[in-house]
Structures are given as C-alpha cells and as structure tokens.
Amino acid sequence: MSAFDASAAARRFPNGRTRVEAMASFVCRTAWEDLSPAVRTALKIRVLDSIGCAYGALGGEPVRMLRRDVEEFGGKPLCTLIGGGRTAPDRAAIYNGALVRYLDYNDSYLAKGETCHPSDNLGAVLAASEYAGIPGKEFLTSLAVAYQVQCRLSDVAPLRVRGFDHVTQGVLAAAAGVGRALSLDARQIANALAIAGAANNALRVTRTGELSHWKGLAAPNAAFNGLRAAFLAMRGITGPGGLFEGPKGWMRVISGPFEIDWEEEDLERVNRTILKKYNAEIHSQSAIEGMIGLMEEERFTAERIARIRIDIFDVAHLIIGGGAEGDKMVVRTKEEADHSLPYIVAVAALDGKVTPAQYTPERILREDVQTLLRRVEVVPDPAYSSRFPEEHACRLTVALTDGRILTREMSDYEGFHTRPMPWDRAVEKFHAVAGDARNTRHLETVVQGISELENIKARELAALLA
Numbered sequence: 001m002s003a004f005d006a007s008a009a010a011r012r013f014p015n016g017r018t019r020v021e022a023m024a025s026f027v028c029r030t031a032w033e034d035l036s037p038a039v040r041t042a043l044k045i046r047v048l049d050s051i052g053c054a055y056g057a058l059g060g061e062p063v064r065m066l067r068r069d070v071e072e073f074g075g076k077p078l079c080t081l082i083g084g085g086r087t088a089p090d091r092a093a094i095y096n097g098a099l100v101r102y103l104d105y106n107d108s109y110l111a112k113g114e115t116c117h118p119s120d121n122l123g124a125v126l127a128a129s130e131y132a133g134i135p136g137k138e139f140l141t142s143l144a145v146a147y148q149v150q151c152r153l154s155d156v157a158p159l160r161v162r163g164f165d166h167v168t169q170g171v172l173a174a175a176a177g178v179g180r181a182l183s184l185d186a187r188q189i190a191n192a193l194a195i196a197g198a199a200n201n202a203l204r205v206t207r208t209g210e211l212s213h214w215k216g217l218a219a220p221n222a223a224f225n226g227l228r229a230a231f232l233a234m235r236g237i238t239g240p241g242g243l244f245e246g247p248k249g250w251m252r253v254i255s256g257p258f259e260i261d262w263e264e265e266d267l268e269r270v271n272r273t274i275l276k277k278y279n280a281e282i283h284s285q286s287a288i289e290g291m292i293g294l295m296e297e298e299r300f301t302a303e304r305i306a307r308i309r310i311d312i313f314d315v316a317h318l319i320i321g322g323g324a325e326g327d328k329m330v331v332r333t334k335e336e337a338d339h340s341l342p343y344i345v346a347v348a349a350l351d352g353k354v355t356p357a358q359y360t361p362e363r364i365l366r367e368d369v370q371t372l373l374r375r376v377e378v379v380p381d382p383a384y385s386s387r388f389p390e391e392h393a394c395r396l397t398v399a400l401t402d403g404r405i406l407t408r409e410m411s412d413y414e415g416f417h418t419r420p421m422p423w424d425r426a427v428e429k430f431h432a433v434a435g436d437a438r439n440t441r442h443l444e445t446v447v448q449g450i451s452e453l454e455n456i457k458a459r460e461l462a463a464l465l466a
Contacts, residue, residue, distance in 0.1 A: 019244040019260075020197070023149070024190035026262035027176045030145050032137040032454075034267050040454070042270045043140045043147075045426045046107050048450045049275055050119040051465060053106045054082045054099035055434035055443075056356055062213040063095075063102050070095050079127045080462035089127040093174075093227045097123030097220030103356055104216065104338045105433060108282035109151045109273045110389035113158030115282060115315070116166040118273055120219035121146035124174045124227040128181035129458035136453040136461060139181065144267040146177030151269040157255040164254060165202040167222035172197050174226025181458075184234055194239025196229035197250055208325040211335035275415040275426065278354040279433075280344045283316035286392040286410040287341065288348045294396060294408040295349060302349040302368075304400045307375045310341065312394040314385040320344070321378030329374060334359040342376035343369065345396075356433070392416060423451075 017025065035043070057063055070081070075088030082096045097120060100106050106119045125146055129139040150173035159168055175196035179189035206218050233239070244250045251257050278288045287310055295301075310321070317323040320341040328340040337343045337359050347358045347369050357363065384393040391411045398406045415421045421429070427447055434443055449456060449464045 052430035057102035092127040093124040094224035111154040114154040124223035125177040128178040139458040142181040149173040156258040171200040171222040174223040178230040192230040192233035289413040290410040309397040311381040313388040317380040342373040346372040
C-alpha cells in the first residue's frame with residue numbers, strides 16, 4: 001500500500017483527499033485555456049525579465065564557481081545552459097536558476113508576512129520543459145502553476161517569523177511546475193510534492209547578519225531539489241502522504257495551520273508579482289525612486305546632503321533597515337550592499353541610479369558612499385506598515401547643508417502591481433541588463449522569441465538562450 005493510500009481518514013479533507021493530493025489535483029487540471037490574456041502577457045514579461053537578469057549575471061563570481069562545478073561533474077547533455085553549453089536537467093536547473101537570481105534584480109511577490117521571488121522557478125521549469133519537448137504554451141502554463149503555488153503559500157503560510165526561509169515554499173512550487181511540465185499524473189505529482197516538502201526546509205539565517213554567496217544560491221538549490229523530487233516521482237518513488245497535516249508534518253513543524261481550497265484556485269497570481277525598476281532588494285524600490293525624484297525636482301547634489309531619514313513600513317525596516325536581520329551600516333560585499341537600505345539610498349543619491357554597476361567591489365568600498373550611508377536613518381512607521389503589502393509607502397526627509405529640509409512621500413513605484421511595467425519598458429530593462437553579455441542582434445532575437453512563446457516549442461526557446 002502506498003503512503004497516500006495509508007493516510008488516516010481523520011487527516012483528510014471532506015472529499016477524501018489529503019492537502020498534498022488536493023494540490024496535485026489542482027496542478028493536473030490546469031490548462032493553457034485557463035490563462036487569461038493578462039496572465040499570458042505577464043508571464044512573457046517575467047520570462048523576458050528573468051532572462052535579462054540571467055545574461056547580466058554571467059560574470060558573477062559565485063555563478064562562475066557553480067559553472068566550474070557543473071562542468072567538472074558533467075551530466076548527460078539533455079538541457080541548455082543559458083549562455084552556452086548543455087548538461088543534465090538538474091544541473092541546468094540550478095545553474096540557470098542561479099543566473100536568474102544572482103543579481104537580485106528578478107521579480108518579487110509580497111504577502112503580509114513573506115516575500116518571495118517566483119521567477120526562481122524558471123530554471124527548473126524550463127529544464128523540465130526542454131527535457132519533455134513540450135510546446136511553449138505548456139511551458140508558460142507550468143510556470144504559471146509554480147507562480148500560483150509559491151504566491152498562495154506565501155499568502156496563507158508565511159514562514160519568516162518562524163525562522164524559515166521563503167525557499168522552503170519555493171521547493172514545492174518548483175516540484176509543482178516541473179510535475180506539470182513533465183505531464184505527471186496526480187499521484188506522481190502528489191509524491192513529488194511530498195518528497196520536496198519533507199526534505200527541503202531552509203533556514204532564514206541565509207538572509208540575516210553577515211550575508212554570503214548562499215543568499216543568491218539558496219533558491220536555485222531549492223528549485224534543483226524540486227525538480228529532482230519530480231523526476232524521482234516520475235520513476236515511481238513515493239513520499240509521505242501526510243506531508244502537511246500528518247504527525248510531525250509541515251503544518252505542525254514548519255508553518256502552523258493554514259487552508260487553501262485548491263478547487264477554487266486560478267492562475268492569476270502572477271499579476272500581483274512585481275518587477276524591479278532598480279537593482280536592489282524589493283522593499284527599497286519606492287525609497288530609491290523617491291530619492292532620485294526628489295533630487296531631480298529640487299536640483300541638489302549628494303554633496304549637499306547632511307542627513308537622510310527614511311520612515312518606512314516595518315518589513316523594510318526589519319529586513320534591510322537594521323531592524324532584525326543584522327547591521328546594515330557594515331557594507332563590504334555585493335550581498336550586504338543590495339540588502340542595506342542605507343547603502344542603496346546613498347548610492348542612488350550619488351549616482352542617480354542603482355544597477356549592477358553599483359555593486360562592484362570598487363563602488364561599494366569608495367569613501368563617498370561609505371560616508372553618506374552612515375548619515376541615513378531608517379525608522380519604522382506604523383501607519384505605513386498598516387498599508388503594506390497593498391502599498392510600498394515611505395517618506396524621505398533630506399536635510400541639506402544649507403539648512404533646508406526637503407520631504408517626499410511615496411506609495412508605489414514603476415513595476416509595482418499598481419503601476420505594472422509594460423512590455424516595452426521590460427524590453428528596455430532587458431537590453432540594459434543583458435547588453436554587456438550579448439550583442440544587440442542576438443538580444444532582439446530573444447525578445448522576438450519570447451513575445452511569440454505560445455507559437456514555439458520550449459526547446460526552441462532554450463536554443464535561443466545558448
């Protein structure tokens with residue numbers, strides 16, 4: 001008798017299914033026709049944005065380390081590595097996922113107690129789609145499934161306060177998206193989810209204190225493991241059917257109780273995800289746009305700034321403002337810089353932009369930004385906190401050396417779900433981020449291919465990326 005057949009009746013939903021079986025049923029019933037025109041466009045924009053981030057990360061130090069690891073251990077050349085080369089699906093998943101994630105410039109999703117990056121699933125879903133040889137529309141549908149699973153778990157089962165990292169939910173999303181791409185049946189997908197969820201529960205220490213390379217590799221590793229779980233389930237390996245509600249299960253140990261009625265779920269959550277206008281942690285985006293806008297309007301330079309106060313919602317203060325996850329005044333590396341609101345706003349004031357160029361070792365350690373960031377104060381504001389995540393509210397108060405006090409209040413920014421980034425602006429960002437890695441003609445071919453993804457095969461998309 002399988003693990004699912006042995007599930008106790010008392011732990012089942014009224015319709016006789018466990019939660020993991022209900023989620024698997026949702027994954028299986030999804031179809032291209034379920035994607036609204038808005039969702040189809042949003043998915044293409046996020047694929048384009050993710051690939052731009054991937055090209056821009058090709059020279060990243062930990063990415064190069066990972067590439068050496070992939071090349072030394074090899075793998076049957078079934079799937080494409082972005083930038084060139086082929087390897088096994090699991091290694092393609094982690095390497096391509098690392099490229100998407102490394103710059104910390106990919107999309108985000110905000111729930112009241114959780115923040116995640118649903119495009120972290122792209123590397124695994126693309127590898128599975130290329131392996132299976134499915135049409136582009138099926139790849140997009142599978143990616144939509146991964147987005148929906150991760151976002152909805154973030155909504156109802158946040159883990160940050162319990163000390164677990166958001167990639168704990170991400171591994172379930174990857175297993176769901178990959179299972180869909182491989183056309184697994186409901187039992188196989190349930191086993192994939194059970195294996196992935198039982199074996200991959202990551203700690204929040206990854207994003208606290210002195211940050212390491214693992215901050216950018218934890219999510220690709222989770223997607224790698226989600227894909228591995230799906231392939232194991234495809235071979236017939238079973239997992240614990242009481243993953244969520246069973247003794248010592250996910251709800252008792254990891255998340256606490258929650259409910260999602262998977263019979264009522266759609267694939268619309270991608271429309272609530274956010275694209276980053278600036279290459280910085282998602283909660284900093286409104287403050288950056290506010291700082292740059294205030295300087296343009298009032299026509300002052302960073303050299304005239306005596307101090308900056310940022311009143312902001314509590315999540316931003318906790319994660320990047322020095323509230324709970326380490327000292328944000330000590331900034332020496334790229335990983336520390338892109339999670340320090342004082343650094344991010346200071347470098348925005350000095351350079352008028354926040355791009356990958358603002359995270360080179362030379363820029364981070366320069367005296368001008370190291371001095372200015374120490375003049376930045378970050379204060380949580382309960383009124384702004386009550387408006388999160390529907391708004392990204394903050395107020396910048398800048399004191400100038402001539403005695404003037406200037407203020408600007410923000411509630412959102414370009415790329416936020418209230419001001420979504422349209423296709424043409426996403427193309428501009430794609431070229432700006434990826435331009436140093438590939439020639440313009442090649443990039444235009446990639447843009448064209450993604451714009452017509454429903455009419456090509458996943459293998460054709462992968463070939464374009466090589």
